[in-house]
Amino acid sequence: MASAAIPLDKTVNPHPEMQYLDLMRAIWETGSERVDRTGVGTRSVCGSVxxxxxxxxxxxLLTTKRVYWKTATRELLWFLTGSTNIRPLVLQGVKIWNEWPHANYVRQTGDPIDLDNFVARIADDAQFAARWGDLGPVYGKQWVDWPTFRYRADGLYEKGEGINQIAAVVESLRTSPGSRRHIIEGWNVAELDRMALPPCHKTYQFHVAGNGSAARLNCLLYQRSCDVALGLPFNLWSAALLTRMMAQQVGMEPGELVWMGGDVHLYLNHAHLIEExxxxxPQGRPTMEILRKPETIFDYAIDDFVVHDYAPMPPIAAPVAV
Structure with missing residues (x-):
């Protein structure tokens, strides 16, 4: 099924959103149709930038449909706390992780509770949330408390102190900006089978261009699996926001976000979204302002961020593949 075509923007200064739309069009029109883990089916390409x-x-920040940037921001701030339980998100009205623990609960208990009632119970019952709201050692756990083990003299291993990758990268950017090791990794092979969903946006590498007051912080994000219609708009916002927060903390200007996708796909049941x-x-060029500089990267709050000149077209609803 071919999508309705729109002309490529070939002006000297094309709108930055055009590359997202061009990627969406290319996948939908030329991607390989595949059976995927969810059973929904996708059209997929390998490798995009x-x-x-x-x-x-x-x-x-996309303007061709509304992107709920505050929801994406709350998720990023949640990652930085190291939490892996959905309850803090639920209490803020963030719904993006609800389907996974709900599906797990129904599968394990046989209770046919619907999603809305499950989420309400997560909010109202802390003990229930502790048992059924946890996602396993997903992003936040790996980012700020990567598990380590020590080899003891008696030949056994014991748990060591977790590694805070976020804090380590902030420190290395301050003390050794020219390093090629400013990396945050989410793909912990030993713990993948305990995660509700293995990390999609898995590897962040930061790069400093220039020196002193002219230093600019770039970020390259490698995403192994990318739902272009629903996931990528959030992923781009979050990666750019993290880059801005990092840059502010280390006294640099934000540079460039380079996004790289591995399996880059569109779900077949998103046809109406894609074609619309x-x-x-694209219309307008929104900007974001950080209102204060907290003491650490872990001390930002949702009210610290303000978006200017964002007048997007209406949202387009589509189901999440679990």
């Missing part, structure tokens, strides 16, 4: 300049407050979005054209 998007680049966004973050100068002057620019953010990769490809009929739209």
């Amino acid at each position: 998007l680049r966004y300049d973050l100068a002057d407050g620019a953010m990769p 979005q490809l009929d739209r054209s």
Whole structure:
């Protein structure tokens, strides 16, 4: 099924959102149709790259449909706490992780509770949430408390102190900006089978260009699996936001976000979203401002971020494949 075509923007200064729309169109029109883990089916390509300049407050925030950037921001702040339980998100009205623990609960207990009632119980019952709201050692756990083990004299292993990768990268950017080891990794092979969903946006590498007051912080994100219609708009925002927060903490200007995808796909049941979005054209160039500089990277709050000049087209609803 071919999507409704819109002309490529070939002006000297094309809208940065065009590369996202071009990627969506290419996948939908030329991607390989595959049976996937969810059973829904996808059209997929291998290997894609998007680049966004973050100068002057620019953010990769889509305008061809509304992206709920506060939801994505709350998720990122949740990652930075190291929490792996959905209850803090549920209490803020963030729904993006609810389907996985709900499906696990129904599968393990046989209780046919619907999603809304399950989520309400997570909010109302801390003990129930502790048992059924945990996602396993997902992003936040790996980012701020990567598990380690020590070899003891008696030949046994014992748990060591967890590694805070976020804090380590902030420190290395301050003390050794030219390093090629500014990396945050989520793909902990030993713990994948305990995660509700293995990390999709798995590897972040930071790069410093320039020196002193002219230093600019770039970020390259490698994403092994990417749902372009629903996931990628959040992933781009979050990666750009993390880059801005890191840059502020280490006294640098934001540089460029380079996004790289491995299995880059669109779900077959998202046809209506894809075709409607490809009929739209980008409008405006929103920017984001951080209102204060907290003491550490872990002390930001949702009210620290303000988006300017964001007047997107209406949202387009579509189901999440679990």
